[in-house]
Amino acid sequence: MQSYWSSKKRLFTEYLTQGPKKEKAVAVINCDDPRGRELADGLPLPVVRTGSVPDGEIKAENFQCKLIGTAGKVATPEGSFDFKTPLVGVHNVENILNAAGVGTALKIAPQTIKAGIEALSAIPGRLEGIENSTGRFVYVDYAHTPDALENAASAIKEIAPARIICVFGCGGDRDREKRPMMGRIVARLCDLAVVTSDNPRTENPLAIIEQILPGARQTEGVEYSARDLEAGFEKKGYVIEPDRRRAIELGINASRPDDAVLIAGKGHETYQILGATTIDFDDRQEARKVLHKLESN
Secondary structure, eight states, X not given: OHHHHHHHHHIIIIIHHHSTTGGGOOEEEETTSHHHHHHHHTOSSOEEEESSSTTOSBEEEEEEEXXXXXEEEEEETTEEEEEEESOOSHHHHHHXXXXXXXXXXXXXXXXXXXXXXXXXXXXTTSSEEOOOSSSOEEEEEOXXXXXXXXXXXXXXXXTOSSOEEEEEOOOSSSOGGGHHHHHHHHXXXXXXXXXXXXXXXXXXXHHHHHHHHHHHGGGOOEEEOTTGGGGOOOSOEEEEOOOHHHHHHHHHHTOOTTOEEEEESOTTOOXXXXXXXXXXXXXXXXXXXXXXXXXXX
């Protein structure tokens, strides 16, 4: 994180202050983040501060985050506007404020900023909601590292009205040390972990799953079989299903209305790598197929 912070900081301290249009340069910074605040306070150029800080020029007022989306008011020096978006999570409120900050710095009218915010229906593979009429909240997310998985699951947990089911796996031929960490994160934040394959590549999918399970078992949850889950589940636990298509079906079918299902790891990807073969596979399409069956019943 320190390396990432040092690199990102240079965009402001070096490139923005030395470019050909440096006399017109404006920094837009989320000051709810401590490092953002530190950066904003040390820059020798105009700064548009976003967030709930007292000196913030761009703020969110009366916003509500729900699993169906987010709504509220954005206040800018040029005026306020109400907004609604299907984007989910407090982090997307921060993203919206920064987008509004950039618009304000470019002297774009508040109503044009509002139209831009509301025109964005989804970010492919980033907590992308799968529309359905079953009362379930199903999301596909690219999270394939411990940090990303924790952020995605936490964003849902913060606003989820009921249980959370997570379908996830780990990629093959890389990052073995992350596997038990990801199992532990899902076991801690979710009610049911459906442990499956991601892109196993040349590794045995079952061997990858075996390295995830020590983390998944740390919460002493119940180990379910696929048959156990046919009638749903009541106690926190996990289930193993190496076939990703069946795992998605299992996770959604084990849910009830108001439950949230997070399908993590592949996001916008439209393929799966099995050995030396790449096959067509899209988590979003697989989820839609399962939901369509539920809607038909």
